[in-house]
Amino acid sequence: MKKKQFHRLARAVIRKGDSFLLAKAEGWQNSFLPGGHVEIGEGAETALLRELQEELGVKGKITSFLGDFEHSWQHEDTMHFELTHVFEAVIDEEQIESQEPHLRFFWATTEELEELDLQPYPLINTLRGNQLPASVWRSTLETN
Template sequence: MKTHLLARAVIQDAGHVLVAQARGFSHTFLPGGHIEPDEGMRAALTRELSEELGLRVEVSRFLGVVEFWWTDRQGQEHYELNHLFSATSPRLRHDLPVASQEAHLSFEWVPLEQLDTRRLEPFPLRNLIREGAAHAWFASAVQ
Protein backbone atom coordinates (compact mmCIF):
# COMPACT_ATOMS: atom_id res chain seq x y z
CA MET A 1 0.00 0.00 0.00
CA LYS A 2 1.33 3.44 -0.93
CA THR A 3 1.02 6.14 1.76
CA HIS A 4 0.53 9.86 1.01
CA LEU A 5 1.03 12.77 3.42
CA LEU A 6 -0.84 15.78 2.01
CA ALA A 7 -1.54 19.43 2.86
CA ARG A 8 -4.73 20.82 1.32
CA ALA A 9 -6.47 24.21 1.33
CA VAL A 10 -10.11 24.97 1.97
CA ILE A 11 -10.57 28.21 0.03
CA GLN A 12 -14.11 29.58 0.29
CA ASP A 13 -15.88 32.65 -1.02
CA ALA A 14 -19.57 33.57 -0.93
CA GLY A 15 -20.87 30.02 -0.44
CA HIS A 16 -18.43 28.45 -2.91
CA VAL A 17 -15.30 26.36 -2.43
CA LEU A 18 -12.37 26.12 -4.84
CA VAL A 19 -11.76 22.58 -6.11
CA ALA A 20 -9.23 21.02 -8.45
CA GLN A 21 -9.74 18.31 -11.02
CA ALA A 22 -7.06 16.22 -12.73
CA ARG A 23 -7.57 15.79 -16.45
CA GLY A 24 -9.20 12.46 -17.29
CA PHE A 25 -10.81 11.98 -13.84
CA SER A 26 -14.41 12.62 -12.79
CA HIS A 27 -13.84 13.43 -9.10
CA THR A 28 -12.53 16.69 -7.64
CA PHE A 29 -10.26 17.42 -4.69
CA LEU A 30 -8.98 20.41 -2.75
CA PRO A 31 -5.93 22.37 -3.94
CA GLY A 32 -2.61 21.40 -2.39
CA GLY A 33 -0.53 18.28 -2.46
CA HIS A 34 2.31 16.15 -1.16
CA ILE A 35 4.62 17.23 1.62
CA GLU A 36 8.26 16.88 0.57
CA PRO A 37 11.00 15.53 2.87
CA ASP A 38 12.20 18.15 5.38
CA GLU A 39 9.19 20.39 4.62
CA GLY A 40 6.51 21.43 7.11
CA MET A 41 2.82 21.28 6.26
CA ARG A 42 2.27 25.03 5.96
CA ALA A 43 5.39 25.45 3.82
CA ALA A 44 4.29 22.54 1.62
CA LEU A 45 0.82 24.00 1.17
CA THR A 46 2.18 27.47 0.36
CA ARG A 47 4.54 25.93 -2.22
CA GLU A 48 1.85 23.71 -3.76
CA LEU A 49 -0.63 26.59 -4.08
CA SER A 50 2.01 28.77 -5.70
CA GLU A 51 2.85 25.99 -8.17
CA GLU A 52 -0.79 25.19 -8.96
CA LEU A 53 -2.35 28.66 -8.92
CA GLY A 54 0.60 31.00 -9.51
CA LEU A 55 -0.50 33.04 -6.51
CA ARG A 56 0.69 33.84 -3.03
CA VAL A 57 -2.05 32.41 -0.80
CA GLU A 58 -2.31 33.10 2.93
CA VAL A 59 -2.50 29.80 4.81
CA SER A 60 -4.18 30.31 8.16
CA ARG A 61 -6.13 28.10 10.57
CA PHE A 62 -5.60 24.34 10.79
CA LEU A 63 -8.98 22.70 10.21
CA GLY A 64 -8.24 19.03 10.75
CA VAL A 65 -7.33 15.73 9.15
CA VAL A 66 -9.23 13.39 6.87
CA GLU A 67 -7.86 9.95 6.14
CA PHE A 68 -8.78 8.13 2.97
CA TRP A 69 -8.13 4.79 1.30
CA TRP A 70 -8.51 4.16 -2.43
CA THR A 71 -7.42 1.90 -5.27
CA ASP A 72 -6.06 3.39 -8.50
CA ARG A 73 -6.76 2.27 -12.06
CA GLN A 74 -3.84 -0.19 -11.95
CA GLY A 75 -5.12 -1.84 -8.77
CA GLN A 76 -2.51 -0.20 -6.47
CA GLU A 77 -3.92 0.54 -3.00
CA HIS A 78 -3.33 4.01 -1.51
CA TYR A 79 -3.73 5.43 1.99
CA GLU A 80 -3.63 9.20 2.44
CA LEU A 81 -3.75 11.68 5.29
CA ASN A 82 -5.11 15.05 4.19
CA HIS A 83 -4.13 17.88 6.56
CA LEU A 84 -6.57 20.72 5.94
CA PHE A 85 -6.00 24.43 6.37
CA SER A 86 -8.12 27.47 5.71
CA ALA A 87 -6.54 29.71 3.06
CA THR A 88 -7.32 33.02 1.37
CA SER A 89 -6.10 35.37 -1.34
CA PRO A 90 -7.61 38.65 -2.49
CA ARG A 91 -7.19 37.37 -6.06
CA LEU A 92 -9.33 34.28 -5.43
CA ARG A 93 -13.02 35.12 -5.73
CA HIS A 94 -15.91 32.89 -6.78
CA ASP A 95 -16.87 35.29 -9.59
CA LEU A 96 -13.41 35.11 -11.22
CA PRO A 97 -12.00 32.14 -13.16
CA VAL A 98 -8.92 30.48 -11.70
CA ALA A 99 -6.14 29.73 -14.18
CA SER A 100 -4.14 26.57 -13.52
CA GLN A 101 -0.36 26.76 -13.75
CA GLU A 102 -0.16 22.99 -14.23
CA ALA A 103 -1.38 21.44 -17.48
CA HIS A 104 -2.89 18.36 -15.80
CA LEU A 105 -5.13 20.37 -13.43
CA SER A 106 -8.14 22.63 -13.77
CA PHE A 107 -9.86 24.63 -11.03
CA GLU A 108 -13.44 25.72 -10.47
CA TRP A 109 -15.61 27.31 -7.82
CA VAL A 110 -18.33 24.95 -6.69
CA PRO A 111 -21.37 26.02 -4.63
CA LEU A 112 -21.33 24.21 -1.28
CA GLU A 113 -24.60 22.42 -2.05
CA GLN A 114 -23.02 20.86 -5.20
CA LEU A 115 -20.01 19.16 -3.56
CA ASP A 116 -21.71 15.76 -3.91
CA THR A 117 -22.48 16.16 -7.61
CA ARG A 118 -18.92 17.38 -8.27
CA ARG A 119 -17.65 14.28 -6.39
CA LEU A 120 -15.32 16.04 -3.96
CA GLU A 121 -12.92 13.44 -2.51
CA PRO A 122 -12.25 12.35 0.15
CA PHE A 123 -16.02 12.27 0.52
CA PRO A 124 -16.11 13.11 4.28
CA LEU A 125 -14.97 16.61 3.30
CA ARG A 126 -18.31 17.33 1.66
CA ASN A 127 -20.21 17.57 4.95
CA LEU A 128 -17.29 18.97 6.95
CA ILE A 129 -16.95 21.92 4.56
CA ARG A 130 -20.71 22.51 4.30
CA GLU A 131 -21.18 22.41 8.06
CA GLY A 132 -17.98 24.20 9.07
CA ALA A 133 -16.52 23.56 12.49
CA ALA A 134 -15.48 25.50 15.55
CA HIS A 135 -12.92 22.80 16.42
CA ALA A 136 -10.46 20.65 14.48
CA TRP A 137 -11.97 18.00 12.23
CA PHE A 138 -11.17 14.35 12.04
CA ALA A 139 -12.92 12.11 9.62
CA SER A 140 -12.14 8.77 8.11
CA ALA A 141 -13.13 6.95 4.96
CA VAL A 142 -11.10 3.95 6.12
CA GLN A 143 -12.99 0.90 7.37
Template sequence: MRKIELIVRAVIIHDHQVMLVRKKNRNYSFLPGGHVEFGESAANALQRELKEETGIDVKVKRFLGAIEHAWKENGRQHAEINLIFEAQPKKKTKIIRSLEAELIFWWQDIDQIKQIKLQPYCLSEFLPDWISTKNKECWASAIDH
Protein backbone atom coordinates in the same frame (compact mmCIF):
# COMPACT_ATOMS: atom_id res chain seq x y z
CA MET B 1 7.21 -0.85 -0.55
CA ARG B 2 3.84 0.81 -0.10
CA LYS B 3 3.77 4.05 1.86
CA ILE B 4 1.30 6.51 3.32
CA GLU B 5 1.51 9.92 1.69
CA LEU B 6 1.18 13.15 3.68
CA ILE B 7 -1.01 15.65 1.81
CA VAL B 8 -2.02 19.24 2.59
CA ARG B 9 -5.30 20.65 1.30
CA ALA B 10 -6.73 24.18 1.27
CA VAL B 11 -10.27 25.36 1.83
CA ILE B 12 -10.38 28.67 -0.04
CA ILE B 13 -13.69 30.56 -0.04
CA HIS B 14 -14.76 33.38 -2.38
CA ASP B 15 -18.33 34.73 -2.55
CA HIS B 16 -19.84 31.64 -0.89
CA GLN B 17 -17.93 29.36 -3.25
CA VAL B 18 -15.08 26.96 -2.54
CA MET B 19 -12.13 26.34 -4.84
CA LEU B 20 -12.02 22.78 -6.20
CA VAL B 21 -9.76 20.95 -8.61
CA ARG B 22 -9.80 17.76 -10.63
CA LYS B 23 -7.43 15.99 -12.97
CA LYS B 24 -8.60 16.00 -16.59
CA ASN B 25 -8.79 12.21 -16.81
CA ARG B 26 -10.62 11.67 -13.49
CA ASN B 27 -14.30 11.78 -12.55
CA TYR B 28 -13.80 13.08 -9.01
CA SER B 29 -12.74 16.40 -7.50
CA PHE B 30 -10.64 17.40 -4.51
CA LEU B 31 -9.40 20.43 -2.61
CA PRO B 32 -6.27 22.12 -3.97
CA GLY B 33 -2.95 21.19 -2.39
CA GLY B 34 -0.41 18.42 -2.60
CA HIS B 35 2.43 16.51 -1.02
CA VAL B 36 4.49 17.64 1.95
CA GLU B 37 8.17 17.23 1.17
CA PHE B 38 10.68 15.91 3.72
CA GLY B 39 11.70 18.68 6.13
CA GLU B 40 8.89 21.01 4.99
CA SER B 41 6.17 22.34 7.30
CA ALA B 42 2.55 21.69 6.36
CA ALA B 43 1.88 25.43 5.98
CA ASN B 44 4.91 25.94 3.73
CA ALA B 45 3.95 22.91 1.63
CA LEU B 46 0.45 24.28 1.12
CA GLN B 47 1.77 27.70 0.09
CA ARG B 48 4.27 26.09 -2.31
CA GLU B 49 1.70 23.74 -3.88
CA LEU B 50 -0.85 26.50 -4.50
CA LYS B 51 1.82 28.77 -5.97
CA GLU B 52 3.05 25.95 -8.26
CA GLU B 53 -0.45 24.92 -9.36
CA THR B 54 -2.19 28.31 -9.69
CA GLY B 55 0.34 31.11 -9.19
CA ILE B 56 -1.72 32.27 -6.19
CA ASP B 57 0.05 33.31 -2.97
CA VAL B 58 -1.98 32.29 0.08
CA LYS B 59 -1.95 32.90 3.79
CA VAL B 60 -2.52 29.65 5.68
CA LYS B 61 -5.02 30.27 8.46
CA ARG B 62 -6.56 27.76 10.85
CA PHE B 63 -6.26 23.98 10.87
CA LEU B 64 -9.63 22.44 10.05
CA GLY B 65 -9.00 18.73 10.37
CA ALA B 66 -7.35 15.57 9.14
CA ILE B 67 -8.81 12.82 6.99
CA GLU B 68 -7.21 9.47 6.31
CA HIS B 69 -7.99 8.14 2.87
CA ALA B 70 -7.32 4.88 1.03
CA TRP B 71 -8.45 3.79 -2.41
CA LYS B 72 -7.57 1.52 -5.29
CA GLU B 73 -6.95 2.97 -8.75
CA ASN B 74 -5.65 1.18 -11.84
CA GLY B 75 -4.98 -1.93 -9.74
CA ARG B 76 -2.78 -0.03 -7.29
CA GLN B 77 -3.58 0.64 -3.63
CA HIS B 78 -3.09 4.22 -2.36
CA ALA B 79 -3.14 5.65 1.17
CA GLU B 80 -2.81 9.21 2.40
CA ILE B 81 -3.34 11.47 5.38
CA ASN B 82 -4.89 14.81 4.38
CA LEU B 83 -4.19 17.83 6.61
CA ILE B 84 -6.83 20.41 5.77
CA PHE B 85 -6.38 24.13 6.40
CA GLU B 86 -8.37 27.26 5.78
CA ALA B 87 -6.37 29.47 3.42
CA GLN B 88 -6.86 32.92 1.97
CA PRO B 89 -5.35 34.38 -1.20
CA LYS B 90 -3.15 37.39 -0.44
CA LYS B 91 -4.82 39.12 -3.42
CA LYS B 92 -8.49 38.46 -4.13
CA THR B 93 -9.09 36.75 -7.42
CA LYS B 94 -12.11 35.21 -9.09
CA ILE B 95 -10.09 33.78 -11.97
CA ILE B 96 -8.03 30.66 -11.29
CA ARG B 97 -5.34 29.82 -13.84
CA SER B 98 -4.02 26.29 -13.82
CA LEU B 99 -0.26 26.21 -14.24
CA GLU B 100 -0.34 22.40 -14.56
CA ALA B 101 -1.87 21.09 -17.80
CA GLU B 102 -3.65 18.12 -16.20
CA LEU B 103 -5.44 20.17 -13.50
CA ILE B 104 -8.75 22.04 -13.85
CA PHE B 105 -9.70 24.56 -11.12
CA TRP B 106 -13.07 26.20 -10.52
CA TRP B 107 -15.29 27.80 -7.89
CA GLN B 108 -18.13 25.59 -6.64
CA ASP B 109 -21.18 26.90 -4.75
CA ILE B 110 -20.92 25.67 -1.18
CA ASP B 111 -24.66 24.87 -1.16
CA GLN B 112 -24.10 22.37 -3.99
CA ILE B 113 -20.99 20.68 -2.58
CA LYS B 114 -22.85 17.46 -1.76
CA GLN B 115 -23.67 17.03 -5.47
CA ILE B 116 -19.97 16.86 -6.37
CA LYS B 117 -18.03 13.60 -6.32
CA LEU B 118 -15.45 14.86 -3.83
CA GLN B 119 -12.50 12.86 -2.51
CA PRO B 120 -11.98 11.95 0.24
CA TYR B 121 -15.74 11.38 0.15
CA CYS B 122 -16.34 12.51 3.76
CA LEU B 123 -15.28 16.05 2.78
CA SER B 124 -18.77 16.56 1.35
CA GLU B 125 -20.12 16.08 4.87
CA PHE B 126 -17.57 18.14 6.81
CA LEU B 127 -16.87 21.01 4.42
CA PRO B 128 -20.18 22.91 4.80
CA ASP B 129 -19.93 22.71 8.60
CA TRP B 130 -16.31 23.88 8.67
CA ILE B 131 -17.24 26.85 6.51
CA SER B 132 -20.54 27.90 8.09
CA THR B 133 -20.02 27.31 11.80
CA LYS B 134 -16.27 27.59 12.31
CA ASN B 135 -16.42 24.24 14.09
CA LYS B 136 -13.32 23.04 15.83
CA GLU B 137 -11.01 20.72 13.95
CA CYS B 138 -12.04 17.14 13.40
CA TRP B 139 -10.61 13.79 12.46
CA ALA B 140 -12.34 11.61 9.90
CA SER B 141 -11.63 8.41 8.05
CA ALA B 142 -12.55 7.49 4.51
CA ILE B 143 -11.07 4.02 4.96
CA ASP B 144 -13.61 1.23 4.95
CA HIS B 145 -12.78 -1.64 7.27
Protein backbone atom coordinates in the same frame (compact mmCIF):
# COMPACT_ATOMS: atom_id res chain seq x y z
CA MET C 1 -0.78 -9.10 -3.65
CA LYS C 2 -1.71 -5.48 -4.25
CA LYS C 3 0.85 -2.72 -4.04
CA LYS C 4 0.32 -0.04 -1.40
CA GLN C 5 1.25 3.63 -1.58
CA PHE C 6 1.07 6.33 1.11
CA HIS C 7 0.47 10.04 0.41
CA ARG C 8 0.81 12.91 2.89
CA LEU C 9 -1.04 15.94 1.56
CA ALA C 10 -1.78 19.53 2.55
CA ARG C 11 -4.90 21.13 1.08
CA ALA C 12 -6.66 24.50 1.34
CA VAL C 13 -10.27 25.44 1.85
CA ILE C 14 -10.53 28.71 -0.10
CA ARG C 15 -13.92 30.44 -0.05
CA LYS C 16 -15.51 33.05 -2.29
CA GLY C 17 -18.95 33.90 -0.98
CA ASP C 18 -20.85 30.61 -0.77
CA SER C 19 -18.42 28.77 -3.07
CA PHE C 20 -15.25 26.77 -2.57
CA LEU C 21 -12.28 26.48 -4.91
CA LEU C 22 -11.93 22.91 -6.19
CA ALA C 23 -9.67 21.13 -8.66
CA LYS C 24 -9.92 18.21 -11.06
CA ALA C 25 -7.03 16.34 -12.61
CA GLU C 26 -7.19 15.30 -16.25
CA GLY C 27 -8.45 11.73 -16.59
CA TRP C 28 -9.99 11.55 -13.09
CA GLN C 29 -13.68 11.87 -12.11
CA ASN C 30 -13.25 13.12 -8.55
CA SER C 31 -12.55 16.65 -7.41
CA PHE C 32 -10.31 17.80 -4.56
CA LEU C 33 -9.17 20.92 -2.74
CA PRO C 34 -6.13 22.87 -4.01
CA GLY C 35 -2.80 21.74 -2.57
CA GLY C 36 -0.75 18.62 -2.86
CA HIS C 37 2.01 16.39 -1.56
CA VAL C 38 4.15 17.28 1.42
CA GLU C 39 7.79 16.53 0.63
CA ILE C 40 9.93 14.61 3.12
CA GLY C 41 11.38 17.10 5.60
CA GLU C 42 8.83 19.79 4.65
CA GLY C 43 6.14 21.09 6.97
CA ALA C 44 2.48 20.89 5.94
CA GLU C 45 1.94 24.67 5.95
CA THR C 46 5.08 25.28 3.89
CA ALA C 47 4.01 22.57 1.44
CA LEU C 48 0.54 24.07 1.06
CA LEU C 49 1.86 27.56 0.30
CA ARG C 50 4.36 26.08 -2.20
CA GLU C 51 1.62 24.06 -3.91
CA LEU C 52 -0.67 27.10 -4.21
CA GLN C 53 2.20 28.99 -5.86
CA GLU C 54 3.00 26.08 -8.22
CA GLU C 55 -0.60 25.19 -9.14
CA LEU C 56 -2.23 28.62 -9.24
CA GLY C 57 0.66 31.09 -9.35
CA VAL C 58 -0.70 32.82 -6.23
CA LYS C 59 0.53 33.62 -2.77
CA GLY C 60 -1.76 32.27 -0.12
CA LYS C 61 -2.17 32.97 3.57
CA ILE C 62 -3.18 30.22 5.97
CA THR C 63 -5.77 31.41 8.48
CA SER C 64 -6.56 28.24 10.46
CA PHE C 65 -6.14 24.49 10.70
CA LEU C 66 -9.39 22.59 10.08
CA GLY C 67 -8.33 19.00 10.65
CA ASP C 68 -6.78 15.82 9.32
CA PHE C 69 -8.61 13.48 6.97
CA GLU C 70 -7.66 9.88 6.25
CA HIS C 71 -8.73 8.37 2.94
CA SER C 72 -8.06 5.36 0.75
CA TRP C 73 -8.79 4.37 -2.82
CA GLN C 74 -7.75 1.77 -5.34
CA HIS C 75 -6.29 2.60 -8.73
CA GLU C 76 -5.40 -0.30 -10.99
CA ASP C 77 -3.28 -2.72 -8.91
CA THR C 78 -2.36 -0.23 -6.19
CA MET C 79 -4.17 0.58 -2.95
CA HIS C 80 -3.55 4.23 -2.04
CA PHE C 81 -3.74 5.62 1.50
CA GLU C 82 -3.58 9.32 2.27
CA LEU C 83 -3.40 11.60 5.27
CA THR C 84 -4.60 15.07 4.31
CA HIS C 85 -3.96 18.12 6.49
CA VAL C 86 -6.68 20.67 5.70
CA PHE C 87 -6.21 24.37 6.36
CA GLU C 88 -8.43 27.37 5.69
CA ALA C 89 -6.58 29.84 3.49
CA VAL C 90 -7.14 33.07 1.59
CA ILE C 91 -5.72 34.33 -1.68
CA ASP C 92 -5.88 37.86 -3.08
CA GLU C 93 -6.47 36.98 -6.71
CA GLU C 94 -10.01 36.92 -8.09
CA GLN C 95 -9.10 35.26 -11.40
CA ILE C 96 -7.89 31.70 -10.99
CA GLU C 97 -5.76 30.16 -13.73
CA SER C 98 -4.12 26.77 -13.51
CA GLN C 99 -0.35 26.84 -13.90
CA GLU C 100 -0.32 23.08 -14.53
CA PRO C 101 -1.87 21.75 -17.75
CA HIS C 102 -3.28 18.59 -16.13
CA LEU C 103 -5.27 20.53 -13.49
CA ARG C 104 -8.50 22.53 -13.84
CA PHE C 105 -9.71 24.82 -11.04
CA PHE C 106 -13.29 26.01 -10.54
CA TRP C 107 -15.69 27.36 -7.91
CA ALA C 108 -18.43 25.09 -6.51
CA THR C 109 -21.22 25.50 -3.98
CA THR C 110 -21.90 23.09 -1.13
CA GLU C 111 -24.88 21.71 -3.08
CA GLU C 112 -22.50 20.58 -5.86
CA LEU C 113 -19.90 18.80 -3.71
CA GLU C 114 -21.42 15.31 -3.89
CA GLU C 115 -22.05 15.38 -7.63
CA LEU C 116 -18.46 16.63 -8.13
CA ASP C 117 -17.26 13.62 -6.10
CA LEU C 118 -15.19 15.70 -3.68
CA GLN C 119 -12.59 13.53 -1.95
CA PRO C 120 -11.81 12.71 0.77
CA TYR C 121 -15.54 12.26 1.29
CA PRO C 122 -15.71 13.49 4.93
CA LEU C 123 -14.83 16.96 3.61
CA ILE C 124 -18.34 17.27 2.17
CA ASN C 125 -19.99 17.37 5.62
CA THR C 126 -17.26 19.61 6.99
CA LEU C 127 -17.71 22.16 4.19
CA ARG C 128 -21.48 22.02 4.58
CA GLY C 129 -21.12 23.46 8.04
CA ASN C 130 -20.82 20.40 10.24
CA GLN C 131 -17.57 21.82 11.59
CA LEU C 132 -14.88 19.90 13.38
CA PRO C 133 -14.19 20.63 17.03
CA ALA C 134 -11.57 23.30 17.72
CA SER C 135 -8.27 22.00 16.42
CA VAL C 136 -4.65 22.48 17.36
CA TRP C 137 -1.77 22.25 14.93
CA ARG C 138 1.81 21.94 16.10
CA SER C 139 4.84 20.96 14.04
CA THR C 140 8.58 20.88 14.54
CA LEU C 141 8.94 21.23 10.76
CA GLU C 142 7.42 24.71 10.44
CA THR C 143 9.62 27.79 10.57
CA ASN C 144 6.97 30.43 11.31
